Structures are given as structure tokens and as C-alpha cells.
Amino acid sequence: MPPILVLQGARFGDLLQSKRLLLxxxxxxxxxxxxxxxxxxxxxxxYPGIEIHALNIHAGPDRQGLEENxxxxxxxxxxxxxxxxxxxxxxxxxxxxxxxxxxxxTGYRPSASGMLRSSWARTVFRMSERRRATPLNLVDFWAxxxxxxxxxxxxxxLPRSGxxxxxxxxxxxxxxxxxxxxxxxxxxxxxxxxxxxxxxxLLGSKAERPSARRLMRLLPSKIHPHVEDLSGRTDWxxxxxxxxxxxxxxxxxxxxxxxxxxxxxPVLAFFLSSALCHETGxxxxxxxxxxAACDCAPCxxxxxxxxxxxxxxxxxxxxxxxxxxxxxxxxxxxxxxFPGNLQLWKSDPDELGGHFQLCAGVDxxxxxxxxxxxxxxxxxxxxxxxxPRKAKAGLADPLPEMGAxxxxxxxxxxxxxxxx
Amino acid sequence: MSQDSxxxxxxxxxxxxxxxxxxxxxxxxxxxGHSVRLFDAPLLYPAFTGLQRLGLPPAAGxxxxxxxxxxxxxxIWAHVQALEPHLVLALAxxxxxxxxxxxxxxxxVRTAMWFVEDYRIFxxxxxxxxxxxxxxxxxxxxxxxxxxxxxxxxxxxxxxAALPDFHRPVELTAQExxxxxxxxxxxxxxxxxRRLAFRHLAGKNFKxxxxxxxxxxxxxxNIQRRGARVGEEESVKIYNASKININLHSSLQxxxxxxxxxxxxxxxxxxxxxxxxxxxxxxxLLGELFGAxxxxxxxxxxxxxxxxxxxxxxxxxxxAYAGKARNRVLREHTxxxxxxxxxxxxxxxTGPWPRGAAKADxxxxxxxxxxxxxxxxxxxxxxxxxxxxxxxxxxxxxxxxPLDELETSLLxxxxxxxxxxx
Numbered sequence: 001m002p003p004i005l006v007l008q009g010a011r012f013g014d015l016l017q018s019k020r021l022l023l024x025x026x027x028x029x030x031x032x033x034x035x036x037x038x039x040x041x042x043x044x045x046x047y048p049g050i051e052i053h054a055l056n057i058h059a060g061p062d063r064q065g066l067e068e069n070x071x072x073x074x075x076x077x078x079x080x081x082x083x084x085x086x087x088x089x090x091x092x093x094x095x096x097x098x099x100x101x102x103x104x105x106t107g108y109r110p111s112a113s114g115m116l117r118s119s120w121a122r123t124v125f126r127m128s129e130r131r132r133a134t135p136l137n138l139v140d141f142w143a144x145x146x147x148x149x150x151x152x153x154x155x156x157x158l159p160r161s162g163x164x165x166x167x168x169x170x171x172x173x174x175x176x177x178x179x180x181x182x183x184x185x186x187x188x189x190x191x192x193x194x195x196x197x198x199x200x201x202l203l204g205s206k207a208e209r210p211s212a213r214r215l216m217r218l219l220p221s222k223i224h225p226h227v228e229d230l231s232g233r234t235d236w237x238x239x240x241x242x243x244x245x246x247x248x249x250x251x252x253x254x255x256x257x258x259x260x261x262x263x264x265x266p267v268l269a270f271f272l273s274s275a276l277c278h279e280t281g282x283x284x285x286x287x288x289x290x291x292a293a294c295d296c297a298p299c300x301x302x303x304x305x306x307x308x309x310x311x312x313x314x315x316x317x318x319x320x321x322x323x324x325x326x327x328x329x330x331x332x333x334x335x336x337x338f339p340g341n342l343q344l345w346k347s348d349p350d351e352l353g354g355h356f357q358l359c360a361g362v363d364x365x366x367x368x369x370x371x372x373x374x375x376x377x378x379x380x381x382x383x384x385x386x387x388p389r390k391a392k393a394g395l396a397d398p399l400p401e402m403g404a405x406x407x408x409x410x411x412x413x414x415x416x417x418x419x420x
Numbered sequence: 421m422s423q424d425s426x427x428x429x430x431x432x433x434x435x436x437x438x439x440x441x442x443x444x445x446x447x448x449x450x451x452x453g454h455s456v457r458l459f460d461a462p463l464l465y466p467a468f469t470g471l472q473r474l475g476l477p478p479a480a481g482x483x484x485x486x487x488x489x490x491x492x493x494x495x496i497w498a499h500v501q502a503l504e505p506h507l508v509l510a511l512a513x514x515x516x517x518x519x520x521x522x523x524x525x526x527x528x529v530r531t532a533m534w535f536v537e538d539y540r541i542f543x544x545x546x547x548x549x550x551x552x553x554x555x556x557x558x559x560x561x562x563x564x565x566x567x568x569x570x571x572x573x574x575x576x577x578x579x580x581a582a583l584p585d586f587h588r589p590v591e592l593t594a595q596e597x598x599x600x601x602x603x604x605x606x607x608x609x610x611x612x613x614r615r616l617a618f619r620h621l622a623g624k625n626f627k628x629x630x631x632x633x634x635x636x637x638x639x640x641x642n643i644q645r646r647g648a649r650v651g652e653e654e655s656v657k658i659y660n661a662s663k664i665n666i667n668l669h670s671s672l673q674x675x676x677x678x679x680x681x682x683x684x685x686x687x688x689x690x691x692x693x694x695x696x697x698x699x700x701x702x703x704x705l706l707g708e709l710f711g712a713x714x715x716x717x718x719x720x721x722x723x724x725x726x727x728x729x730x731x732x733x734x735x736x737x738x739x740a741y742a743g744k745a746r747n748r749v750l751r752e753h754t755x756x757x758x759x760x761x762x763x764x765x766x767x768x769x770t771g772p773w774p775r776g777a778a779k780a781d782x783x784x785x786x787x788x789x790x791x792x793x794x795x796x797x798x799x800x801x802x803x804x805x806x807x808x809x810x811x812x813x814x815x816x817x818x819x820x821x822p823l824d825e826l827e828t829s830l831l832x833x834x835x836x837x838x839x840x841x842x
Contacts, residue, residue, distance in 0.1 A: 061836055063787035066829050073825035091835040099828040101821070112818050 012255030140353030152349035157264030162245030165199030169251035206232030448755035582693030605662035
């Protein structure tokens with residue numbers, strides 16, 4: 001079969017979120033995946049049957065690194081890929097794509113003046129101008145680089161308890177997107193008792209070891225024997241082993257969270273700051289996300305918070321832990337006071353891809369998100385999603401002006417489907 | 421790698437005779453080790469001519485033309501922002517509007533115009549000259565005084581020149597000799613004085629190349645390719661293939677066929693650099709550029725015809741003139757000489773070039789192995805030996821089609837450095 005290359009030069013989480021695209025293409029040709037060298041062992045482990053190419057992308061490309069890249073590029077030229085999927089809106093991977101005929105590249109193409117985006121990418125970028133109503137999971141954004149991608153429900157296994165206890169991811173790369181350790185300790189305690197005292201694995205990098213020690217101090221002493229601190233103690237293979245078979249994984253928006261979803265571990269995620277479950281929530285059916293929903297969320301990762309971390313306050317409200325406890329116990333949330341500025345979502349993929357159903361809280365963007373989602377369904381030429389939520393809520397057809405901002409003069413006047 | 425390398429944006433006109441000169445300037449600056457970018461305005465010219473062909477009422481058409489030129493200026497500004505050049509060098513008719521020139525001045529970007537036109541014909545210079553930091557011209561008095569009177573005090577007399585790597589003696593194939601060769605040749609537009617002068621040569625082995633010869637029935641058999649434009653590369657072949665190249669400066673007048681003007685046209689230098697023999701009409705500024713034994717000249721059409729007769733049967737005399745003229749050009753009249761003089765003058769009048777802005781050497785990530793590969797690549801790309809890493813990258817970016825692994829790796833390295841080190 002003619003070879004195909006996917007170039008995913010981003011981080012841990014992005015590698016896992018490329019899964020739907022990769023599984024789709026794996027059925028269409030001999031599939032190759034170019035990743036940063038640091039992620040190559042993980043890529044080989046989680047994507048058997050895909051030829052992995054390690055590139056020096058993020059670490060300084062010293063003389064040896066450049067030589068290695070050059071060898072890899074020489075091999076790529078020999079392989080004569082029929083199609084190349086560049087997943088990153090990044091000058092780095094786009095520069096690497098200069099060794100290919102631009103016409104064979106999907107996603108982001110190099111040009112003399114910089115990077116050109118596909119029509120699909122441009123549309124989704126434009127939608128992200130109204131992020132709160134963002135309708136598309138990143139997994140699906142990439143998956144639809146290919147036509148007719150694998151059904152979303154076939155991407156990750158159904159989550160189920162594997163008997164290996166509770167995993168607690170201490171923090172993500174961005175501190176502001178993670179819950180403070182005392183709150184995390186409360187959540188861990190709450191889940192520990194709800195699951196009848198399972199083993200607890202603390203997961204994180206070496207940088208999280210002080211947090212792990214602090215968490216231990218904050219947990220009741222009788223829980224201590226159940227806790228295994230794996231922060232900074234696992235390589236990629238070890239991390240996969242530590243997550244596989246867990247009964248539940250508690251996490252902020254992290255690569256480990258996506259690994260959990262990939263392995264079929266039930267995810268209980270807490271999203272705040274710049275994290276938005278509709279963009280990067282755990283993929284599959286039956287994961288849960290507690291989402292901060294204050295007016296300023298989601299914010300920009302790079303922007304300084306001038307709202308006094310209002311999104312975190314939603315989790316610190318007195319109603320949060322009782323509501324969490326009721327949820328974990330499986331009790332109805334209808335009778336439990338629910339914190340303001342917080343939403344609880346459950347993942348439930350549809351034809352377009354990853355999708356979340358609101359379980360509790362208020363979603364002021366439902367109508368707009370629904371409209372945008374249908375717009376994307378049309379764009380991707382899929383049959384319209386038959387959303388039970390939509391039927392239940394009895395949503396009217398979107399007003400014409402709702403989508404007016406989606407269109408620009410150039411869409412109407414210049415060739416459709418062009419890269420620009 | 422020169423420590424005095426400057427980043428220079430050369431803004432080409434959208435069309436016309438100064439267009440190739442802009443490219444020659446860029447080539448010369450590059451060979452001098454400067455980092456040069458071209459604003460390739462001719463790419464936009466079809467859009468401009470398209471507007472004109474829409475058949476709009478004059479008022480609407482004028483408004484649209486102005487809007488279009490504003491857009492072009494915005495594109496130049498975008499280039500300036502990206503490149504942060506030390507100098508913006510514009511050739512006559514370059515599409516920098518007044519607003520942009522004022523903006524460049526406010527932002528401390530030095531600007532120079534090389535006005536390679538006859539100031540008597542193109543009089544728009546009055547409006548634009550004061551807006552440039554430096555105004556280089558191909559004529560002397562009274563133009564220089566006029567410029568001062570209009571507020572431009574930084575005036576440099578900068579005669580035209582040749583690009584020796586391009587305008588050079590070339591070996592022609594038998595086929596090319598047949599196609600381009602003639603006892604006499606003229607290459608240029610059909611100005612009225614030329615039409616009159618050449619009618620006497622109708623029926624002889626005389627080839628006329630170039631455009632704007634419509635309606636010249638007497639010379640119809642002499643006009644090549646029905647007056648189609650001739651590219652610069654072919655021009656060099658024509659110069660090399662012709663025994664006598666007639667170089668008659670243009671004039672709109674028919675009363676005085678030999679106009680006895682002041683400036684010396686580019687063809688004079690180009691023919692000399694190509695080692696071709698030419699008969700050129702006397703110009704007031706010619707004597708300080710070439711000696712009497714370096715160029716054969718004429719002051720009237722009668723003298724032109726007489727000298728054609730004389731030199732037709734004296735190949736050794738033609739060779740002597742051609743050899744001396746070529747040597748003079750190589751010694752004094754190349755575009756590299758002109759650009760060096762211009763940069764020096766700019767520094768004199770507007771202050772020294774910023775030393776701190778000198779370009780860095782090749783990135784340290786490239787070890788010695790890569791250096792030799794890079795040198796080979798530089799050669800392959802047709803860049804000068806002093807070209808910088810930036811030049812190589814700019815050249816690679818501009819290439820179409822897939823790059824090889826070395827080229828791709830270098831582009832990647834450049835992007836990596838921008839992302840992580842800047």
C-alpha cells in the first residue's frame with residue numbers, strides 16, 4: 001500500500017489526540033508517524049503497526065540532531081509518501097514539510113510567504129474566536145483532515161474499572177490549569193472512600209514530587225498505606241503500565257488524562273483556566289469533566305489572569321465537594337446544591353466526533369455550539385448528528401444571523417477549499 | 421561573512437526600463453555580502469492592468485488605481501516590518517506612495533531613490549524627491565540644483581553601470597549566431613529620432629530588436645520578431661553576435677536626430693561589459709566615463725553612417741575599442757561600484773551604518789561538516805561567496821517545489837532558532 005505520513009510535532013497529549021486520524025489512515029496505507037524524539041518510545045508503544053520517525057523538533061537541534069533530522073528527511077524523500085498530514089500550525093513542522101510537494105500535504109502547507117491553512121483548519125480557527133461555544137474536540141479536528149474518518153465510538157475503548165485502583169494526576173504543564181494540592185487531596189479522599197479504599201497511584205513528572213509529598217501529608221494517615229507515589233519514577237512504558245487497568249483516573253487536562261481515555265480508564269477530569277472540555281476533553285464514551293464556566297473562562301494560557309482566578313473559586317465553593325461526593329456515589333444531583341460557575345459534563349461521541357452531554361450546571365452556549373456543530377457536520381459532509389439532547393431541549397432552527405460571523409467576503413468570492 | 425552586512429530591501433518598479441536595473445542593483449548588493457530582499461512589484465502589475473481594462477469611468481478608475489497603489493504600499497510596509505531593513509532602495513517608478521515614505525522616515529528606516537530616468541520627461545520627481553533621504557540621479561546640473569530647490573539636499577550623481585557576471589562575452593552556438601548575428605544591430609524602443617536615423621540603413625544587414633516600432637514600413641524587414649520585447653539574457657547574445665552595435669540615445673524630437681543630451685544610457689555600459697563593439701552618440705557626460713580610445717562615438721547621423729562604413733571592414737579596430745571599453749567598465753562602472761558609492765554616500769549624509777546590526781555568522785548549531793555543505797548549497801543557489809545564512813534561507817523560502825534534506829533541515833533550523841532563541 002502506498003505510504004502515508006502524519007507529522008505530529010506537538011506534545012504528549014497531542015500525540016494521543018491524533019489517534020482518530022491515525023487509526024483512520026492506518027486502514028488506507030502503510031502509515032508513518034513523525035514525532036518529537038522524546039515521544040518516539042511512547043508512540044511506538046501506543047501505536048503498534050505504525051512506523052515511527054523520531055525527529056529533533058523541540059530540543060535544540062545541535063549538530064547531531066540536525067544530522068539525524070537530515071537522515072530522516074532523506075528517508076522520507078525515498079519513501080515518496082502519497083499523502084502527508086501536517087497536524088501542527090507550527091513553523092517547525094511546516095518547515096519540515098518543505099521536502100514534499102505541497103499538493104500532497106493536508107492541514108498546513110508551507111509557502112514562500114509562510115504557512116497556508118486548509119479550508120477546514122481555517123473554519124475551525126475562526127470558530128475558536130468564540131471559544132466558549134467551541135463545538136469541536138481537537139481529536140476530531142485532526143481526524144477530519146482525512147475524509148470520512150473512523151467512527152468516533154471506535155477510537156477508544158469503553159471505559160471500565162480495571163481493578164487497579166485510583167490514579168491521581170498531580171498537575172499539568174500549566175500550573176493554573178491544575179487544582180491546588182489541598183483541594184486535590186480532598187477529591188482523592190472523597191473518591192477513595194467512594195471506591196471502597198482502592199490503591200492510589202500518584203502520577204506526574206519529577207517536577208511534581210514536592211506536590212506528591214504535600215498531598216500525602218494532607219491525606220488521612222490511614223490512606224497512606226494505599227498510596228504509591230510514582231511521580232518522576234516512570235518512563236513512558238512505566239506510565240502506560242501505571243495507568244492501564246485503573247478503576248478511575250482523576251486529572252486536570254493532561255496528556256496522562258488522554259492516555260487514560262486511550263486505555264479505557266474512566267476519567268474524572270477537572271477543567272479550569274484555559275482548559276475546555278469541548279476542545280480537549282477526554283475522548284470516548286462515559287468520561288466526566290467538571291468544567292469551570294465563569295464568564296472569563298476559557299482564558300488564554302499565555303495571558304496573565306486579571307480575574308483573581310475566578311475559575312478556581314468555583315471549585316473552592318462549599319457546594320463543590322458535597323456535589324462531587326453525590327456524583328461519585330451515583331446519587332442524583334437534582335437534590336444537591338450545585339456550585340455556580342461550574343458544569344458537569346459526560347462524554348458521548350456522535351457522528352462528528354467527541355461530544356459532551358451536560359449533566360449539571362447551566363450552559364449558556366448550548367444553542368450556538370449546537371449550531372456550529374451542525375455547520376461542521378455539513379462541512380465534513382457527514383449525515384447530521386441525531387442528538388437526543390437537541391430533540392429533548394426542543395431547540396429551534398438557528399437564526400440566520402447566528403452564523404453570520406462565520407463567513408468572510410473571501411469565502412464567498414474566492415475559490416472554496418483553497419489553502420490560504 | 422562581512423561584518424558590515426546590511427539588510428536592504430530593494431523595491432522594484434512594476435514595469436519599465438528601471439526594472440532590470442533594480443534587479444542588477446540587488447544582485448550587486450548581494451555579491452557585496454549584504455542581505456537583500458526584493459519587493460517584486462511586477463508580480464502585481466497584471467492586477468493593475470486588469471483594473472484598467474475594466475472599462476470604468478475615469479473618476480472611478482482613478483479612485484481604484486489609488487486604492488490599488490495604497491494596497492501595494494501596504495505590502496511593502498509588511499515587508500519592511502518583517503525584514504527591518506537598514507535601507508529601502510527604490511528604483512524610479514517604485515510604488516512607494518508619499519504616506520509610506522513618511523512612515524518609513526518616522527520609523528527611522530533610511531530610504532534612497534535611484535532615479536534612472538530623464539528628469540525632463542518624468543517630472544513627478546518634484547513631489548517625491550524631498551521624501552527620500554537620498555536621491556541618486558544620472559544627470560548633473562541643472563537637475564541637481566532643481567532638486568536642492570525642491571528641498572532635497574542629499575543628491576548623488578550616480579551614472580548607470582553594468583553587471584559583469586551577466587553582461588559578459590558569451591560563446592554562441594552556430595544556431596544563435598545565425599539568429600542574432602548581423603553586420604549592424606540596434607536594440608531598443610522605436611523613438612522618433614531612431615526611426616529617422618535608421619531609415620537610411622533599410623535593406624542592409626541590419627537587425628532592429630525591441631518594441632514600439634509599429635508603423636515603420638520602410639524598416640519592416642529589419643525589425644525582428646515584429647517588434648516583440650527582448651529579454652535581458654537575449655540582449656547579451658545580440659550584443660555578442662553583432663559586428664556593430666548602434667547605440668543611439670532616445671529622443672522624442674525629430675529635428676535633432678542626435679540629441680546631444682547629458683546622461684549615458686545603460687546600454688552603453690552593458691555593451692562595453694559584454695565586450696561588444698558599439699557606435700554611440702556623444703553625450704555631455706560620456707567623456708568623464710569613457711576615454712576617446714574606449715568608445716567610438718558620433719555626433720551626427722552623417723558621422724554615424726561614415727563610421728559604420730569605416731568599422732565594418734576593420735575588425736581589429738572594433739576589437740581594440742571593445743576590449744578597452746570592457747576593461748574600463750570592469751574597473752569603474754559596475755553596479756557593485758555604484759552600490760558601494762551609494763552606501764558610502766548614505767552613511768556620509770545620514771550617519772554611519774549601525775555596526776551593532778551586523779549580521780551574525782552561521783548559526784552555531786551548524787558544525788564544520790555543515791559549513792562545507794552550506795558552501796556547496798550557496799554555490800548551487802547562485803548566491804555570492806559572502807552570502808549569509810539569512811540569504812540562503814531567504815533564497816530557499818522563495819524556491820518552488822520540494823527541497824532536499826539539507827535545504828529542509830536548514831529551513832527547520834531557522835524556524836527553530838526563531839521560536840526558541842529569539
